[in-house]
Amino acid sequence: xxxxxxxxxxxxxxxxxxxxxxxxxxxxxxxxxxxxxxxxxxxxxxxxxxxxxxxxxxxxxxxxxxxxxxxxxxxxxxxxxxxxxxxxxxxxxxxxxxxxxxxxxxxxxxxxxxxxxxxxxxxxxxxxxxxxxxxxxxxxxxxxxxxxxxxxxxxxxxxxxxxxxxxxxxxxxxxxxxxxxxxxxxxxxxxxxxxxxxxxxxxxxxxxxxxxxxxxxxxxxxxxxxxxxxxxxxxxxxxxxxxxxxxxxxxxx
Amino acid sequence: xxxxxxxxxxxxxxxxxxxxxxxxxxxxxxxxxxxxxxxxxxxxxxxxxxxxxxxxxxxxxxxxxxxxxxxxxxxxxxxxxxxxxxxxxxxxxxxxxxxxxxxxxxxxxxxxxxxxxxxxxxxxxxxxxxxxxxxxxxxxxxxxxxxxxxxxxxxxxxxxxxxxxxxxxxxxxxxxxxxxxxxxxxxxxxxxxxxxxxxxxxxxxxxxxxxxxxxxxxxxxxxxxxxxxxxxxxxxxxxxx
Amino acid sequence: xxxxxxxxxxxxxxxxxxxxxxxxxxxxxxxxxxxxxxxxxxxxxxxxxxxxxxxxxxxxxxxxxxxxxxxxxxxxxxxxxxxxxxxxxxxxxxxxxxxxxxxxxxxxxxxxxxxxxxxxxxxxxxxxxxxxxxxxxxxxxxxxxxxxxxxxxxxxxxxxxxxxxxxxxxxxxxxxxxxxxxxxxxxxxxxxxxxxxxxxxxxxxxxxxxxxxxxxxxxxxxxxxxxxxxxxxxxxxxxxxxxxxxxxxxxxxxxxxxxx
Numbered sequence: 169x170x171x172x173x174x175x176x177x178x179x180x181x182x183x184x185x186x187x188x189x190x191x192x193x194x195x196x197x198x199x200x201x202x203x204x205x206x207x208x209x210x211x212x213x214x215x216x217x218x219x220x221x222x223x224x225x226x227x228x229x230x231x232x233x234x235x236x237x238x239x240x241x242x243x244x245x246x247x248x249x250x251x252x253x254x255x256x257x258x259x260x261x262x263x264x265x266x267x268x269x270x271x272x273x274x275x276x277x278x279x280x281x282x283x284x285x286x287x288x289x290x291x292x293x294x295x296x297x298x299x300x301x302x303x304x305x306x307x308x309x310x311x312x313x314x315x316x317x318x319x320x321x322x323x324x325x326x327x328x329x330x331x332x333x334x335x336x337x338x339x340x341x342x343x344x345x346x347x348x349x350x351x352x353x354x355x356x357x358x359x360x361x362x363x364x365x366x367x368x369x370x371x372x373x374x375x376x377x378x379x380x381x382x383x384x385x386x387x388x389x390x391x392x393x394x395x396x397x398x399x400x401x402x403x404x405x406x407x408x409x410x411x412x413x414x415x416x417x418x419x420x421x
Numbered sequence: 422x423x424x425x426x427x428x429x430x431x432x433x434x435x436x437x438x439x440x441x442x443x444x445x446x447x448x449x450x451x452x453x454x455x456x457x458x459x460x461x462x463x464x465x466x467x468x469x470x471x472x473x474x475x476x477x478x479x480x481x482x483x484x485x486x487x488x489x490x491x492x493x494x495x496x497x498x499x500x501x502x503x504x505x506x507x508x509x510x511x512x513x514x515x516x517x518x519x520x521x522x523x524x525x526x527x528x529x530x531x532x533x534x535x536x537x538x539x540x541x542x543x544x545x546x547x548x549x550x551x552x553x554x555x556x557x558x559x560x561x562x563x564x565x566x567x568x569x570x571x572x573x574x575x576x577x578x579x580x581x582x583x584x585x586x587x588x589x590x591x592x593x594x595x596x597x598x599x600x601x602x603x604x605x606x607x608x609x610x611x612x613x614x615x616x617x618x619x620x621x622x623x624x625x626x627x628x629x630x631x632x633x634x635x636x637x638x639x640x641x642x643x644x645x646x647x648x649x650x651x652x653x654x655x656x657x658x659x660x661x662x
Numbered sequence: 663x664x665x666x667x668x669x670x671x672x673x674x675x676x677x678x679x680x681x682x683x684x685x686x687x688x689x690x691x692x693x694x695x696x697x698x699x700x701x702x703x704x705x706x707x708x709x710x711x712x713x714x715x716x717x718x719x720x721x722x723x724x725x726x727x728x729x730x731x732x733x734x735x736x737x738x739x740x741x742x743x744x745x746x747x748x749x750x751x752x753x754x755x756x757x758x759x760x761x762x763x764x765x766x767x768x769x770x771x772x773x774x775x776x777x778x779x780x781x782x783x784x785x786x787x788x789x790x791x792x793x794x795x796x797x798x799x800x801x802x803x804x805x806x807x808x809x810x811x812x813x814x815x816x817x818x819x820x821x822x823x824x825x826x827x828x829x830x831x832x833x834x835x836x837x838x839x840x841x842x843x844x845x846x847x848x849x850x851x852x853x854x855x856x857x858x859x860x861x862x863x864x865x866x867x868x869x870x871x872x873x874x875x876x877x878x879x880x881x882x883x884x885x886x887x888x889x890x891x892x893x894x895x896x897x898x899x900x901x902x903x904x905x906x907x908x909x910x911x912x913x914x915x916x917x918x919x920x921x922x
Contacts, residue, residue: 221646225653232656233494237487237593253478258470270511270641278634285630337661352478385810387526387630388765391519394637398511399459406466413473414578520766528762535716535756536776536828537748 204306223322227330235338245344264319265368269401277397280380281390308373315369434541448551468570489589501563506609510644514617518640521621556610667730669864675724702885755825763809770805795823815846
């Protein structure tokens with residue numbers, strides 16, 4: 169028990185130290201812009217399909233269940249407003265981030281973990297290239313930029329699939345669907361969504377880098393790093409999402 | 422194509438007699454009990470999120486009194502089974518893929534074959550059974566925890582009337598919905614286990630540590646995406662009339 | 663008749679991966695109860711040859727007989743053949759390069775594993791056998807340890823104990839000396855000789871260590887670029903003065919074997 173709490177403290181201390189190193193790496197050079205662009209390109213290509221595939225069905229399911237609910241009250245025309253608000257503000261950011269965590273987070277952690285296990289991280293340090301600047305920071309920046317971009321795309325996809333299930337499948341009127349679509353969303357919702365995405369993207373990049381660098385124990389350790397990254401970020405995203413939504417609700421935004 | 426071949430072999434192994442008991446129990450405990458802390462934490466927040474976010478959305482239409490309906494339908498029919506599946510993919514699936522991949526690259530799978538033990542029956546079948554049987558239970562558990570969490574958030578935080586909330590849940594959620602959720606759990610569990618085992622099994626010795634990372638990553642992403650997409654089709658099948 | 667059949671017969675075995683020719687028309691006959699050391703530079707198909715012997719891989723052409731039975735005729739995808747293949751594999755024990763011990767079992771369970779799978783024995787009998795084999799490889803008080811806690815040499819010795827647990831007729835060793843210090847690899851060589859004397863098994867040892875070949879081999883083969891350059895008893899091969907074999911034993915860069 170004591171041992172475990174000691175290890176926990178050690179991990180926390182290591183994380184703080186890691187955060188400081190990352191901040192230093194962000195604020196001061198050398199910067200590896202080329203590496204950052206390469207990681208970004210890789211992330212977009214790897215995440216596009218999974219994220220799209222994960223968010224599109226959510227719009228469909230909201231339409232499907234929502235149409236049934238609203239029909240009971242004869243308020244079918246409100247369906248599209250519900251869809252737009254839910255997707256813009258809540259589901260698209262959260263799900264896009266969860267999928268970025270699953271895809272990008274685990275692959276970044278696995279890549280850094282593999283480098284660590286094979287001694288390449290030490291090799292970088294010996295060649296006096298700071299591993300944090302070279303492997304962690306580019307991944308972090310890429311996550312922060314890519315997540316909102318993907319979220320915009322997934323919002324559109326979600327609305328499209330929502331429309332498909334509402335209008336042709338459930339028989340909601342096309343005209344009233346379009347008319348009410350933007351009735352309840354404002355620019356603020358868009359910004360809230362994008363802000364959440366950037367915050368969640370930061371979490372993904374930081375946790376993946378941290379756990380990747382802490383990998384030990386050969387090939388099995390690499391799998392564990394990738395796995396832990398995903399579960400930890402999903403927990404963090406859901407918990408943070410709750411408090412953000414709560415705060416915004418209280419503030420009346 | 423390769424996947425279909427694997428599925429065929431896995432099915433043969435899964436249904437040609439009982440899986441090795443010790444292995445099965447170990448994996449069932451790990452998949453079931455091992456997932457409880459994470460799943461509990463996540464469904465509590467997902468349930469509260471559902472309430473808070475639905476409230477925020479409904480308030481705009483003046484429909485905040487319908488929260489119970491929404492939480493019942495959205496949660497039990499859709500969110501909790503998918504949540505359980507995605508968590509299952511992220512935790513159990515990834516562990517399965519990583520352990521199998523690790524066994525592949527350190528030649529442990531070949532060692533089994535040389536010892537004339539069929540790795541499909543010894544490794545894959547117990548994992549498939551364990552996850553397929555455990556996930557529906559986890560789904561049922563998530564239903565209870567999630568509903569309690571959204572009740573708490575709605576009543577305590579939002580000031581929705583508790584009686585109305587429960588009445589609406591009882592009105593809209595029928596036994597069939599619970600059964601459908603559990604059914605989804607069985608399908609997702611089997612799928613997650615199959616996809617994860619496939620990616621783990623496919624790792625090659627020469628990939629080394631990298632192979633384990635790739636297998637883990639693919640298992641998580643593919644099982645999450647497959648479950649979410651499949652959920653849409655299952656819902657369309659179950660609820661569109 | 664089965665008594666007299668050679669342990670291993672290869673007839674013009676070929677195997678390629680895409681354009682990569684890994685084995686080309688390899689033929690040899692190894693009598694039972696001998697120790698063959700197969701030498702060759704890294705990446706010349708030695709491991710592939712080993713995997714073909716146990717049917718983990720299938721040669722593109724040619725045939726492999728294990729004690730007179732054709733293992734290449736068996737198709738793993740057909741269930742009847744699969745049973746035959748598994749029955750045939752029980753004649754083998756195999757020592758993998760890094761041991762391939764199961765990480766999630768302790769040492770005792772690792773050695774007991776093949777016994778539990780294939781023999782109907784009581785747990786006390788199994789415990790006795792496990793102890794016997796661990797003694798044979800010179801390990802004591804390690805039964806409850808996990809593989810991760812052992813050193814490389816100990817892991818290999820445990821793997822050895824597991825490989826011989828079913829008292830196989832043929833033991834295949836994939837680079838037993840790789841990654842070990844000279845003293846430990848000499849210990850493993852002694853172990854092979856000792857086990858050979860004690861259980862009269864046939865050994866096929868893959869190696870690039872010529873000292874090992876001199877110490878333990880009764881037969882030596884040299885594989886280079888997928889072609890079996892030399893094969894024969896140790897005396898024949900050492901006396902043959904073949905260019906390639908001399909280069910290998912002299913550790914010279916000059917000769918037919920070229921580094922790519």
